[in-house]
Amino acid sequence: MEFDLSSTQKMMQQAARTFLTKExxxxxxxxxxxxxxAFDSRLWSAMAEQGWLGVAIDEGQGGLGLSALELAVIAEExxxxxxxxxxxxxxxxxSLLAAAPQAMSAKSLPQLCAGERRAAVALLEKDPSWSxxxxxxxxxxxxxxxxxDGVKRLVSDAATSDLLLCVTRDESGLVVLCVDAKAPGVxxxxxxxxxxxxxxxxxxxxxxxxxADAVLCxxxxxxxxxxxxxxxxxxAVCAELVGLMAWALETSVEYVKTRQQFxxxxxxxxxxxxxxxxxxxxxESARSATYFAAWAVANSDPAAAAAVSAAKAYASDAARExxxxxxxxxxxxxxxxxxxLHLYYKRxxxxxxLFGDATFHREEVARLAIDPQRQAxxxxx
Numbered sequence: 001m002e003f004d005l006s007s008t009q010k011m012m013q014q015a016a017r018t019f020l021t022k023e024x025x026x027x028x029x030x031x032x033x034x035x036x037x038a039f040d041s042r043l044w045s046a047m048a049e050q051g052w053l054g055v056a057i058d059e060g061q062g063g064l065g066l067s068a069l070e071l072a073v074i075a076e077e078x079x080x081x082x083x084x085x086x087x088x089x090x091x092x093x094x095s096l097l098a099a100a101p102q103a104m105s106a107k108s109l110p111q112l113c114a115g116e117r118r119a120a121v122a123l124l125e126k127d128p129s130w131s132x133x134x135x136x137x138x139x140x141x142x143x144x145x146x147x148x149d150g151v152k153r154l155v156s157d158a159a160t161s162d163l164l165l166c167v168t169r170d171e172s173g174l175v176v177l178c179v180d181a182k183a184p185g186v187x188x189x190x191x192x193x194x195x196x197x198x199x200x201x202x203x204x205x206x207x208x209x210x211x212a213d214a215v216l217c218x219x220x221x222x223x224x225x226x227x228x229x230x231x232x233x234x235x236a237v238c239a240e241l242v243g244l245m246a247w248a249l250e251t252s253v254e255y256v257k258t259r260q261q262f263x264x265x266x267x268x269x270x271x272x273x274x275x276x277x278x279x280x281x282x283x284e285s286a287r288s289a290t291y292f293a294a295w296a297v298a299n300s301d302p303a304a305a306a307a308v309s310a311a312k313a314y315a316s317d318a319a320r321e322x323x324x325x326x327x328x329x330x331x332x333x334x335x336x337x338x339x340x341l342h343l344y345y346k347r348x349x350x351x352x353x354l355f356g357d358a359t360f361h362r363e364e365v366a367r368l369a370i371d372p373q374r375q376a377x378x379x380x381x
Contacts, residue, residue: 009073016077019050024081026340032084033196033343039085039160048115053090056232057098062110067298068232072239072290079243082343084197086118086157088354091236093119093165095229100176100217108163108178119163121229122152122203130356132167132174132226139168139175139210146215148177148185148208158188158201165216166205167226174222177214184208195350197343231297231308234355238290238311241319241351244344245283248326251341252276256329266329275325282318289314306368313361319348 005013023043032038047053056071057063064070071091078087094112097105097119111117125136137150148166158164164179164186179186185208193200217225253276256267266272293311296304323345327334334341356364 005073009070012070013073013077015050016052016074017080019046020077020081020083024083026082026343029082029084029197029340029343036190036199037157037160038197038199039157044085044118045115047087048113052087053115054094054109054113056091057094057109057113061098061105062113063098068235068294069291069298071232072235072294075236075239076243076246076287076290079240079347080247082197082244082247082340082347086120086160086198088198088233088236088240089120089157089161090118092121092229092233093161093163095232096121096165096176096225097178097216099225099228101221101225105216117162118157118160119165120155120158120161122155122158122164122166123226124154125150125152128154130230130360132223135167135169135174137166137168139170139177141170142209144212146177146210146212148179148205148210150205152203152205154191154193155188155201155203156198158203159190159199164203167222170218173219174226175218176216176222176225177210178216179205179208179210179214183210193350195346197347198350227305230355231304234308234312235290235294235297237351237354238286238293238308238315241315241348242283242287242290244348244351245279245286245319245322248323248341248344249276249279249283252279252326252329259331266331272329275329279322279325282322286311286315286318306365309356309361309364309368312356313358313365316352316358316361320352323348 023046032040051064052074054063055066055074056068059065090112094109097109097112108117108119112119123135125134127134137152140147148168152166158181161181164181166177166179168175168177181188185206187204187206189202191200191202253267256272256276257265259266289311293304293307296307301307326341327345330339330341333339
């Protein structure tokens with residue numbers, strides 16, 4: 001196993017940092033978060049030209065044909081820039097389309113990778129849970145058509161999406177449907193969220209009629225496609241958290257090296273130094289866990305699911321702790337609207353919950369460890 005980025009990945013990392021520093025400084029982040037959708041079509045098109053919208057999608061489906069590792073490299077830089085907009089949503093939706101066995105993906109994915117259309121996944125319901133077992137919304141048959149009724153909550157970036165990948169159920173189990181966001185009966189309503197750089201919505205489906213070929217996948221294939229897509233998107237979120245922590249640590253160190261108190265820089269006090277050292281330990285540990293998870297997903301390692309959950313559990317807690325230390329290092333200035341730190345703190349809190357918090361993923365790790373042993377004992381009689 002290679003424990004460092006390759007020269008190509010390092011070049012990609014530097015190119016992403018240069019691009020985002022120029023195209024999306026924090027002033028632009030603030031401008032976009034003040035808009036209705038936190039979406040910049042010009043920036044999105046420029047990201048498509050960089051190949052980022054299809055970085056982990058096969059070349060035959062319009063992507064770059066790279067892996068979760070390259071996705072993590074780019075997502076970390078997006079976290080460092082606190083990039084607004086639907087990139088994580090896009091990764092989740094495009095990966096779900098790519099993992100689905102239906103030929104529909106061949107039609108839609110090239111458009112998504114080119115930035116010409118956008119998609120979002122509608123999963124969560126009244127009692128939100130990131131487990132597919134919590135999906136209760138039913139799709140019914142109506143002659144030769146399908147009939148969809150129900151409400152999905154906390155759907156990221158729904159208002160800027162052309163397609164909604166709605167996770168439902170029928171007698172065969174899980175069913176993923178591809179729904180036109182402008183279809184009759186679909187309504188999208190904004191929902192308040194802690195992170196204004198990534199907008200949330202409630203999506204209602206009221207008697208939405210769909211053709212039979214709107215089914216992207218169903219049953220075991222749907223479970224596998226959703227799990228694979230969610231793993232990839234979770235790796236991207238972990239990498240974003242690493243980027244957020246890196247920015248917060250660098251900014252804090254620069255501040256405490258210049259801020260004077262009692263006739264000396266506050267960074268000369270051991271207690272303040274300890275805050276920064278703790279943050280560095282949290283950052284590097286989260287980075288190691290994230291890149292191992294990316295490697296495991298990229299190589300379809302049997303331990304990939306556990307590695308992703310371990311990374312998300314650690315990175316969720318680590319980012320919260322590191323951003324708390326960054327605010328302490330900055331003193332009162334860290335709480336002000338004018339300082340950018342609150343943007344990163346809110347993104348970290350939002351990402352802490354996205355795709356499951358630390359408690360959810362610790363339970364996943366335990367389940368993945370215990371279930372095979374339980375099945376082996378049952379087989380042994």
